[in-house]
Amino acid sequence: MPDREPQGTAQIPFREWLRGGKWLAGLAGGAIAAPIGIQLHELGHFAVNVACGFPDNVLRYASVSWTGSSEFRRLWRAGDVEAAAAIAEPWQVALSAAAGPIVSYVTAIAFVLWVRKHGPGPLSLVLGSGFVAPLQGIAAIPVIVIDLFGGGFRGNQDEANFAAITGIPASLAVLPGLICLVLSYWFLVTASPRGQRLRAVVPPLLGVALGIALWGSVLGPLVLP
Numbered sequence: 001m002p003d004r005e006p007q008g009t010a011q012i013p014f015r016e017w018l019r020g021g022k023w024l025a026g027l028a029g030g031a032i033a034a035p036i037g038i039q040l041h042e043l044g045h046f047a048v049n050v051a052c053g054f055p056d057n058v059l060r061y062a063s064v065s066w067t068g069s070s071e072f073r074r075l076w077r078a079g080d081v082e083a084a085a086a087i088a089e090p091w092q093v094a095l096s097a098a099a100g101p102i103v104s105y106v107t108a109i110a111f112v113l114w115v116r117k118h119g120p121g122p123l124s125l126v127l128g129s130g131f132v133a134p135l136q137g138i139a140a141i142p143v144i145v146i147d148l149f150g151g152g153f154r155g156n157q158d159e160a161n162f163a164a165i166t167g168i169p170a171s172l173a174v175l176p177g178l179i180c181l182v183l184s185y186w187f188l189v190t191a192s193p194r195g196q197r198l199r200a201v202v203p204p205l206l207g208v209a210l211g212i213a214l215w216g217s218v219l220g221p222l223v224l225p
Contacts (some may be wrong), residue, residue: 011195022217023203029123030131030207035215037107037132038062039224044103045096045158052092061220062102069093077154077164088109090165097161101136108133108184115191122199128204128211137181140174147171190203 046063050160051058054066068087075084076093084090087101100210111130147153147170153160156160163173192200 017199023199027202028125029125030128030204031211031214033125033128033132034208034211035220037129038215040107041104041136048087048096048099052096054088056214059224061224062216073161074219094162094165097158101158104133105180106138108180112184112187115188124192124204127188129209130184131205131208134177134181134184137177140178143174207212
């Protein structure tokens with residue numbers, strides 16, 4: 001049964017809810033979900049890199065690299081396609097760039113379906129994971145703006161890297177991520193009854209922000225330098 005209160009249940013007064021400490025579970029769940037979601041994304045890249053036989057793959061706390069990846073990107077963007085192709089097959093590099101976002105899209109859909117059917121899960125961990133998975137879609141906004149109005153986006157962003165190799169406009173390549181972000185958050189928020197949504201959603205969202213900060217500045221560099 002879904003882990004959520006019936007529509008007609010009277011809402012606990014805010015101070016009582018705050019003193020009860022149930023919000024701490026949501027905060028903890030979001031904080032735990034943050035590094036899990038980040039690493040699932042990076043493992044998507046890493047798995048494809050290994051499958052394609054890229055040399056010296058390294059999984060870090062917020063990125064993946066292999067020997068020659070930076071040089072390939074530099075040569076490709078400079079228009080020296082033959083030199084780039086001598087380092088790695090372009091289609092394989094494009095697949096690697098797309099793998100992380102694809103994992104994020106699939107896991108976001110899975111978490112949304114779980115929350116809609118079963119509720120937020122223990123500690124609101126599934127709900128927090130659902131908030132984390134599509135977060136890369138935020139990067140679509142500057143990519144679209146720069147690509148359409150700034151002469152073309154040339155930064156190191158997954159979907160933009162995929163677009164640079166395949167010839168797809170960067171603004172089009174990032175659009176699925178933005179759509180996934182908007183729809184995921186809408187379905188996750190509306191999974192809770194009206195009047196209870198703020199209490200259900202805010203603690204795990206704050207936990208996600210806390211988890212990202214701790215993972216990026218403290219825990220991540222310790223675990224996966």
